[in-house]
Amino acid sequence: MPHKINSVAVLGSGTMGAGIAALAADKNCKVLLLDINEDTVNKARMNIVNEKKPLLSLPSNIKNIEIGTFEKDFHKIVNYEWICEAVVEKLEIKREIFTKIENFRSKSSFVSSNTSGIPLKEITKGMPENLLKDVCITHFFNPVKVMKLCELIPGEKTSKEVLETFSNFLANTLGKGVVYGKDTVNFIGNRIGCYFMLKGLHEGKDARKKNLSIEKIDALLSKPLGLPPTGLYGLIDLIGLDVMYSVGKNLEINLPKNDLGRPYVSLPDAELWLYNNGQLGRKSGGGFYRVQKSSNGEKIKEVYDLENREWVLSKKESMDSSSFDIMLDDTIEGNYVWNVMGSSLLYAADLVPEIADDIVNIDNAMKWGFAWQKGPFQIIDALDPKKVIEKCNRLGIKLPKMLEVINNSSNNRFYSTNEEFLNLSGDYEKISA
């Protein structure tokens, strides 16, 4: 029987911790928010109330949040049912916090980490059995209030009751779309999303030689594919090249040996140069793009010329077509989109059951966490799986697992018209509500 969660201690009051605390407070949970010092946690409290886009829907709900520091107030977590770790993405720091959690929490509490990509088994290695059965990953997306996705990832020993409690609470109290993943590096959304971004950067070098500008690439990797208007470079400006650099390092350590993403884990030379020079994206005043003010106050958008290392005026590029079919065109544009998006679809199709038991969890993760209009398998259906298989055969690409499944099945779509999805055996199964 799942339990009801009414209180949460959030450890770490940065972007994600503050977001999770605010969401829970908004849903009338009692919240404790802790961080390394009073300044940091006071600032987080002010942000929750004062943000231009407020984190609370009802400002008076701030009364539900008590703040404190790790040093003075850690013992208070004993009074909270859910202990949510949201400190910096550093394995050793997370392990330190987890050891402390186990010393202070109530034995009937539920514990989770909001890590974006470190496997739970790494965080909890060698920790007591008591903790292992009560812990899992609850991976929220930024901004917590807006993004529908929360990935729920059990560890090897997480009890069924703990999983059911989280699943119930995340969906019914916090209003999230819950996706069930496996304890593998970067889980679902970031595993595929980071492949897409890193592959896009690597293919970008060759594409620029063929005169595809950064603006053109962003236009190609947005509207025609039902992806957000930031495309590739705009999205990385938002995330930050420093985050992409660390993501790559984590992938290098934790990706399986023969993973198709391995060749792309390091930033390409041009992007590495930007990273080393602190040109990280919006947070550093510019990355691939920047906005300047002219002497008469007019806003001017510039793009960085990666070959000549200089800022130039950005040219607006847009695409009329909004059809996935561009991926099958044998043109410079079509080939680039195939090499990035097509390759990401094939990557996703090879990750069942490694990262999720079925295609539905993968599609939902990309729609709810990365704002794709369709998930990878829905896109392949829109293209027609037969055409994708033909293209792979023509290019000598080994069919990824789920395309192999559909190739050997009498069914020719990943989703039937009957609210069913294709499972690993090639049969249709009802999509659970």
Ligand SMILES: NC(=O)c1ccc[n+]([C@@H]2O[C@H](COP(=O)([O-])OP(=O)(O)OC[C@H]3O[C@@H](n4cnc5c(N)ncnc54)[C@H](O)[C@@H]3O)[C@@H](O)[C@H]2O)c1
């Ligand atoms: N920002 C995102 O888009 C995003 C999305 C999903 C998950 N995450 C994950 O959520 C977690 C928090 O990320 P964030 O974006 O909120 O980071 P952040 O940098 O905004 O906040 C991290 C917090 O950790 C605290 N901290 C720093 N050093 C510490 C230490 N030695 N001991 C304890 N606490 C320390 C900081 O004071 C800070 O408040 C990370 O694991 C991150 O990977 C981030």
